[in-house]
Amino acid sequence: MKNQIMRNAFKVTFTFLIALSTLSACKKKNDNPMDFTIDAQNLTTCTEGNCLYEYVNYAAMADQQAALTTGQYRIFLATKGNNFSTTRVYIQAPMQDDKFLLTDADILAGKVKHLFSCASCDYINLTPIAGTVKGIKVANINTSAEKWLLDAHIVLAVEKSKKPVDTLHIKQYFNLAVK
Numbered sequence: 001m002k003n004q005i006m007r008n009a010f011k012v013t014f015t016f017l018i019a020l021s022t023l024s025a026c027k028k029k030n031d032n033p034m035d036f037t038i039d040a041q042n043l044t045t046c047t048e049g050n051c052l053y054e055y056v057n058y059a060a061m062a063d064q065q066a067a068l069t070t071g072q073y074r075i076f077l078a079t080k081g082n083n084f085s086t087t088r089v090y091i092q093a094p095m096q097d098d099k100f101l102l103t104d105a106d107i108l109a110g111k112v113k114h115l116f117s118c119a120s121c122d123y124i125n126l127t128p129i130a131g132t133v134k135g136i137k138v139a140n141i142n143t144s145a146e147k148w149l150l151d152a153h154i155v156l157a158v159e160k161s162k163k164p165v166d167t168l169h170i171k172q173y174f175n176l177a178v179k
């Protein structure tokens with residue numbers, strides 16, 4: 001009788017393990033990095049000075065100073081300025097699709113640029129070395145122009161260094177630049 005109970009327990013356990021492994025093997029894996037959303041909570045605020053979040057279609061960043069030329073990208077520009085200094089972040093994203101994701105490799109490849117200018121500051125230039133930038137096109141509402149919602153976390157280091165010294169967080173709506 002004891003052997004019969006043990007065999008039945010073994011059969012039930014074995015059947016359960018087979019069913020569990022079959023279910024987990026058939027479970028749809030969703031490791032697509034492009035499967036993300038961005039909520040509109042906790043947007044970046046402009047606490048002092050002037051801030052501008054805009055983008056340009058069919059552009060490219062021509063040089064280290066991020067001068068824009070005609071190209072095959074969508075360039076996002078976040079600007080924060082006050083009476084003493086101006087900080088600009090340029091983000092080069094693909095033109096296709098309604099969302100994009102830039103990773104560490106994209107940032108190291110120069111698709112994100114950070115420029116700080118100050119006439120009377122003793123400042124060492126910082127350069128992006130890591131992070132992520134996610135962007136989603138926001139549906140047109142009424143007759144308003146399209147806009148994008150970006151969520152960026154950009155790690156900065158002193159030029160020619162890999163040691164992080166600062167992280168920029170930008171979460172904001174970007175509107176098409178007016179020409």
